[in-house]
Amino acid sequence: MSWLDVLSAVLLISGGIFFLTGTVGMLRFSSCYSRLHALTKADNAGLGLIALGLMVQAESLWVALKILLVWALALLAATVSAHLIARFSLRVDRGTQRAPP
Amino acid sequence: MENIYTGLALFLLLNLLAGLFRVYHGPSAADRMLAALLFGTTTVAVLLLLAQTMQEPALRDVALLFTLLAAVIAIAFTRLPRRSVGRSER
Numbered sequence: 001m002s003w004l005d006v007l008s009a010v011l012l013i014s015g016g017i018f019f020l021t022g023t024v025g026m027l028r029f030s031s032c033y034s035r036l037h038a039l040t041k042a043d044n045a046g047l048g049l050i051a052l053g054l055m056v057q058a059e060s061l062w063v064a065l066k067i068l069l070v071w072a073l074a075l076l077a078a079t080v081s082a083h084l085i086a087r088f089s090l091r092v093d094r095g096t097q098r099a100p101p
Numbered sequence: 102m103e104n105i106y107t108g109l110a111l112f113l114l115l116n117l118l119a120g121l122f123r124v125y126h127g128p129s130a131a132d133r134m135l136a137a138l139l140f141g142t143t144t145v146a147v148l149l150l151l152a153q154t155m156q157e158p159a160l161r162d163v164a165l166l167f168t169l170l171a172a173v174i175a176i177a178f179t180r181l182p183r184r185s186v187g188r189s190e191r
Contacts, residue, residue, distance in 0.1 A: 027122060032129060051149065066165070074168045080176070088179040
């Protein structure tokens with residue numbers, strides 16, 4: 001194993017740990033908003049680490065750029081959907097005021 | 102290296118399986134939608150891993166498409182009429 005392989009393996013495995021954290025948070029947290037908080041941040045960090053670990057191993061620059069593009073689009077999609085779901089949940093709860101800090 | 106890719110892909114699939122519990126159990130419709138968010142992110146990671154380990158570059162394009170569809174799903178969900186959401190929450 002070259003040092004690139006080791007770097008890639010470390011990145012991939014830490015990405016997997018982030019994914020596990022997100023799933024555990026989604027299963028264990030009590031309210032919808034805290035679940036949303038756990039899921040979106042941890043999962044996208046995990047996806048970023050896995051993408052980085054695969055980019056290290058990519059055969060050409062274009063492949064690496066494509067993986068980077070996938071991650072960037074996933075970040076954009078996840079932020080938009082998390083915001084929309086949180087607002088939807090707030091509307092369903094009929095809460096019109098902001099939560100106290 | 103191949104073993105790490107395959108093992109990680111399997112581990113992520115197990116994560117998805119655990120996420121199904123929230124779909125089944127989730128008290129509100131928003132919670133179920135949250136699980137769909139998890140599925141989107143995890144499936145993209147699995148597809149990227151499989152593209153590398155199976156030498157199948159087309160799977161990267163599938164992952165690209167999947168991210169876009171995941172956003173569309175959430176937008177469609179939040180624009181549902183109020184009545185149908187209330188029914189699914191019962």
